[in-house]
Amino acid sequence: xxxxxNLTASVGDKQILKGLDLELPAGEVxxxxxxxxxxxxxxxxxxxxxxxxxxxxxxxxxxxxLLELEPEQRAAKGLFLAFQYPVEIPGVxxxxxLRTALNxxxxxxxxxxxxxxxxxxxxxxxMARLEMDPAFLSRSVNEGFSGGEKKRNEILQMSLxxxxxxxxxxxxxxxxIDALRVVATGVDGLRNPNRSMLIITHYPRLxxxxxxxxxxxxxxxxxxxxxxxxxxxxxEEQGYTPATAGTAx
Amino acid sequence: MSEVxxxxxxxEYAFGFHSDIETEYVPKGLSEEVVRLISxxxxxxxxxxxxxxxxxRHFMTMTEPTWGNVHHAPIDYQDMYYWAAPKPKGxxxxxxxxxxxxxxxxxxxxxxxxxxxxxxxxxxxxxxIDSVSVATTFKAKLAEVGVIFCSFSxxxxxxxxxxxxxxxxxxxxxxxxxxxxNSAVFSDGSFCYIxxxxxxxxxxxxxxxxxxxxxxxxxxxxxxxxxxxxxxxxEGCTAPMRDENQLHAAVVELIAxxxxxxxxxTVQNWxxxxxxxxxxxxxxxxxxxxxxxxxxxxxxxxETGSAITWKYPxxxxxxxxxxxxxxxxxxxxxxxxxxxxxxxxxxxxxxSSTIVSKGISAGxxxxxxxxxxxxxxxxxxxxxxxxxxxxxIGSECGAHTxxxxxxxxxxxAVEHEASTSKISEDQLFYCRQRGLTEEDAxxxxxxxxxxxxxxxxPMEYAVEAQALMRLSLEGAVG
Ligand SMILES: Nc1ncnc2c1ncn2[C@@H]1O[C@H](COP(=O)(O)OP(=O)(O)OP(=O)(O)O)[C@@H](O)[C@H]1O
Ligand SMILES: [Mg+2]
Numbered sequence: 001x002x003x004x005x006n007l008t009a010s011v012g013d014k015q016i017l018k019g020l021d022l023e024l025p026a027g028e029v030x031x032x033x034x035x036x037x038x039x040x041x042x043x044x045x046x047x048x049x050x051x052x053x054x055x056x057x058x059x060x061x062x063x064x065x066l067l068e069l070e071p072e073q074r075a076a077k078g079l080f081l082a083f084q085y086p087v088e089i090p091g092v093x094x095x096x097x098l099r100t101a102l103n104x105x106x107x108x109x110x111x112x113x114x115x116x117x118x119x120x121x122x123x124x125x126x127m128a129r130l131e132m133d134p135a136f137l138s139r140s141v142n143e144g145f146s147g148g149e150k151k152r153n154e155i156l157q158m159s160l161x162x163x164x165x166x167x168x169x170x171x172x173x174x175x176x177i178d179a180l181r182v183v184a185t186g187v188d189g190l191r192n193p194n195r196s197m198l199i200i201t202h203y204p205r206l207x208x209x210x211x212x213x214x215x216x217x218x219x220x221x222x223x224x225x226x227x228x229x230x231x232x233x234x235x236e237e238q239g240y241t242p243a244t245a246g247t248a249x
Numbered sequence: 250m251s252e253v254x255x256x257x258x259x260x261e262y263a264f265g266f267h268s269d270i271e272t273e274y275v276p277k278g279l280s281e282e283v284v285r286l287i288s289x290x291x292x293x294x295x296x297x298x299x300x301x302x303x304x305x306r307h308f309m310t311m312t313e314p315t316w317g318n319v320h321h322a323p324i325d326y327q328d329m330y331y332w333a334a335p336k337p338k339g340x341x342x343x344x345x346x347x348x349x350x351x352x353x354x355x356x357x358x359x360x361x362x363x364x365x366x367x368x369x370x371x372x373x374x375x376x377x378i379d380s381v382s383v384a385t386t387f388k389a390k391l392a393e394v395g396v397i398f399c400s401f402s403x404x405x406x407x408x409x410x411x412x413x414x415x416x417x418x419x420x421x422x423x424x425x426x427x428x429x430x431n432s433a434v435f436s437d438g439s440f441c442y443i444x445x446x447x448x449x450x451x452x453x454x455x456x457x458x459x460x461x462x463x464x465x466x467x468x469x470x471x472x473x474x475x476x477x478x479x480x481x482x483x484e485g486c487t488a489p490m491r492d493e494n495q496l497h498a499a500v501v502e503l504i505a506x507x508x509x510x511x512x513x514x515t516v517q518n519w520x521x522x523x524x525x526x527x528x529x530x531x532x533x534x535x536x537x538x539x540x541x542x543x544x545x546x547x548x549x550x551x552e553t554g555s556a557i558t559w560k561y562p563x564x565x566x567x568x569x570x571x572x573x574x575x576x577x578x579x580x581x582x583x584x585x586x587x588x589x590x591x592x593x594x595x596x597x598x599x600x601s602s603t604i605v606s607k608g609i610s611a612g613x614x615x616x617x618x619x620x621x622x623x624x625x626x627x628x629x630x631x632x633x634x635x636x637x638x639x640x641x642i643g644s645e646c647g648a649h650t651x652x653x654x655x656x657x658x659x660x661x662a663v664e665h666e667a668s669t670s671k672i673s674e675d676q677l678f679y680c681r682q683r684g685l686t687e688e689d690a691x692x693x694x695x696x697x698x699x700x701x702x703x704x705x706x707p708m709e710y711a712v713e714a715q716a717l718m719r720l721s722l723e724g725a726v727g
Binding site for chain 1: 675676679680681682693694696700
């Protein structure tokens with residue numbers, strides 16, 4: 001499903017991704033861990049099509065070359081990115097934003113648009129699962145949301161948009177203990193055989209709720225190690241230094 | 250992103266058609282003779298002719314102001330028609346059904362219905378082409394509560410005492426160059442009178458259409474809200490696409506007596522000229538209101554059109570506890586120039602004013618906010634809050650802010666906030682990641698930026714304004 005080969009990305013003279021390979025089959029959940037500044041967010045940005053990177057190599061989703069597409073076309077193909085730092089859009093109602101986004105991807109998939117009334121009902125259901133106050137619908141997108149509320153709003157969007165591939169960039173950072181449980185359980189509930197997830201995290205806690213099929217270590221622009229779930233705990237105990245001292249998988 | 254901007258800047262003007270209406274003119278040029286002819290055409294009383302002539306004589310001693318941050322080739326005041334009107338086909342229409350079908354079709358095409366039972370049935374419309382009013386709807390219904398809503402010419406004929414008592418009391422003929430010109434040659438416009446204690450039962454609106462070539466439009470609007478009355482009024486405007494520049498120099502006077510409230514909204518969409526800056530309307534307008542004790546005057550404007558906009562809707566806060574508001578969205582794209590803002594003049598005690606200005610520039614456009622807050626010695630406890638936000642789209646446009654503050658009373662509280670931002674890459678990417686195209690994302694972000702102002706518009710028009718904004722920015726945003 002997602003296949004990344006020899007991916008590089010630079011900004012100006014600085015090379016950030018240095019030949020990254022990754023295979024993510026349909027239905028699997030992979031975790032990516034790695035030190036600050038290793039290039040994890042850069043990987044998500046490059047996959048999602050953010051401007052400003054010099055990119056080479058390939059990244060295909062269901063055989064389609066992602067790197068050729070505009071960000072909105074990638075979204076239409078089912079790529080969803082939960083942002084490490086969700087963006088505020090003053091004056092734009094969250095409900096309006098979510099519905100516009102949903103209808104944009106539905107149009108791409110050849111499905112009928114959802115009316116405002118039906119959307120409200122749908123959004124309420126999804127919000128209930130994430131224990132979110134419906135009041136968030138009437139506020140501006142992420143404006144004045146606490147860090148944790150923003151993250152929850154990202155997962156609400158993921159839940160509504162039903163992506164084929166979800167990249168979660170540090171969705172667990174900034175969540176309190178209860179919020180982590182609610183959001184993680186929500187994410188786990190979104191697992192299905194047609195959906196893959198790439199979960200970027202610094203902490204094994206999230207991975208207790210959403211058990212990954214594989215854990216990759218990203219250091220200095222490359223995947224340097226791959227293991228199963230237990231790797232997360234090993235890293236937690238030993239840190240990245242011993243791991244990076246070892247050879248790449 | 251830059252190609253998207255270029256593409257967006259190539260916007261289409263949807264109202265650029267010209268209607269084949271047989272038109273009669275007063276000969277080109279400006280002279281005492283022309284002023285007399287206009288007055289005669291309108292069968293005006295002697296006092297009004299004298300008023301015009303005094304304004305004309307004063308105008309001849311004045312020079313065009315140069316302080317605006319706008320640039321244009323000199324305007325040849327002798328090379329335009331000051332009066333152009335659809336030629337009447339037979340006697341004046343007695344009812345709306347008798348309005349010339351070509352005129353009716355023109356307004357239909359603009360989405361303005363002159364039929365009383367249609368879409369905006371809660372809105373009375375005065376429709377003006379070039380120099381004359383061609384129809385006013387719902388007059389009878391308004392008359393039931395004593396509201397007078399008619400063309401200015403009709404008001405001069407039917408209610409001369411009301412016109413005479415108020416005309417020029419807020420914007421005197423000598424006020425400024427364009428106000429003097431307007432006072433000399435003004436043609437038609439709307440007149441609204443709301444009797445004491447009456448809440449006007451529907452929105453009043455005037456739709457201005459320039460159709461004739463090489464003509465200027467000089468309309469005059471006067472709204473009088475007697476004590477304790479309320480009214481909400483809206484104006485809209487469009488013009489054909491032409492290579493020439495056409496002058497629109499209007500004067501609007503609002504009088505809100507004690508405890509009265511006037512809400513005046515404008516959706517201005519005059520032809521802005523083409524991408525090279527050729528053609529377009531020069532919109533040089535003087536708008537001012539005077540508020541009595543506890544009265545409120547609120548200006549809301551959405552300015553998307555015109556090659557040049559020069560306008561500063563203002564409030565004289567004369568009565569104690571009176572309130573003035575100014576909410577503005579001004580969009581300029583291509584080579585458009587907008588120099589707009591407001592003046593709040595605090596005279597009464599505990600007067601308060603709010604200014605919210607949102608300027609959006611794209612392409613090579615220049616957008617200037619120019620505002621003045623003046624607190625006189627008498628204005629004990631006056632308060633003003635001003636916020637000016639500018640949004641830049643692309644890198645070749647400009648935003649400028651000139652706030653002038655003059656406070657003569659120590660108890661006054663005057664606050665000013667200003668910001669200039671670009672549409673952020675982060676916001677665009679976030680929206681696009683969620684599946685929105687770059688245009689949709691931009692339009693959404695810009696509409697969000699203007700939200701506070703759109704919220705002030707009457708419902709139907711808020712929707713229209715958003716659509717218009719989208720249209721203006723089509724290709725201008727990226
Ligand atoms: N636009 C840019 N210009 C210059 N350097 C950049 C740019 N974007 C990222 N970098 C650098 O590239 C490196 C990787 O950044 P990235 O955000 O991908 O790290 P990360 O692995 O997500 O880190 P964290 O765990 O702290 O979120 C960092 O050193 C960062 O400073
Ligand atoms: Mg990161």
